[in-house]
Amino acid sequence: xxxxxxxxxxxxxxxxxxxxxxxxxxxxxxxxxxxxxxxxxxxxxxxxxxxxxxxxxxxxxxxxxxxxxxxxxxxxxxxxxxxxxxxxxxxxxxxxxxxxxxxxxxxxxxxxxxxxxxxxxxxxxxxxxxxxxxxxxxxxxxx
Numbered sequence: 001x002x003x004x005x006x007x008x009x010x011x012x013x014x015x016x017x018x019x020x021x022x023x024x025x026x027x028x029x030x031x032x033x034x035x036x037x038x039x040x041x042x043x044x045x046x047x048x049x050x051x052x053x054x055x056x057x058x059x060x061x062x063x064x065x066x067x068x069x070x071x072x073x074x075x076x077x078x079x080x081x082x083x084x085x086x087x088x089x090x091x092x093x094x095x096x097x098x099x100x101x102x103x104x105x106x107x108x109x110x111x112x113x114x115x116x117x118x119x120x121x122x123x124x125x126x127x128x129x130x131x132x133x134x135x136x137x138x139x140x141x142x143x
Contacts, residue, residue: 006060009067018042019075020059023092023127024083028053034095034129043076062089072105080106087122089113095129111137 014020021040025033039048046052062082063073075081079094080101091110093101101110114124115137124135125143133140 006065008060008064012064014045014061014064016043017074017076018045019079019081019094020056020061021046023075023081023094024059026053026055028055033092033127059083070105070109073109078106087117087120088125089117089122090125090127093126093128098129101126101128110135 018040021037021042022035023033025031026037029037029039031037036042037046039046039052041047046056061075062084063069063075065084069082072078073080073082078100079097081092083090083092091101093099101107110124110126114135116122117124118137126133126135126140132143134143
């Protein structure tokens with residue numbers, strides 16, 4: 001049974017964005033990260049929407065879930081997808097926009113998230129193309 005969709009930020013939707021069809025891996029489809037899903041109609045949506053795996057059905061990026069995330073973070077524009085996990089924020093950065101997370105306004109926001117996460121024994125992870133970093137308020141460590 002599919003869970004009900006969480007409340008989305010009013011005025012925000014996935015319409016026109018397919019970044020989550022490229023950036024994160026989808027285990028159920030054996031789709032590696034940084035590759036387009038075979039079922040994606042780029043910029044339009046999923047061609048198997050009604051039969052998509054549970055992993056896709058339950059995924060919502062941070063931009064549609066959290067009104068405090070500014071418009072700059074709209075995934076199809078910034079080419080990054082924010083994913084909230086228990087005690088972790090993961091930012092998937094398109095391999096064609098490497099280091100985008102190090103630029104403003106993104107870097108300041110990521111550092112604020114890292115500060116909040118650290119205070120709650122959580123973490124912020126950036127998947128920059130194929131590189132992975134744990135981000136801290138004043139630095140990062142390659143994993």
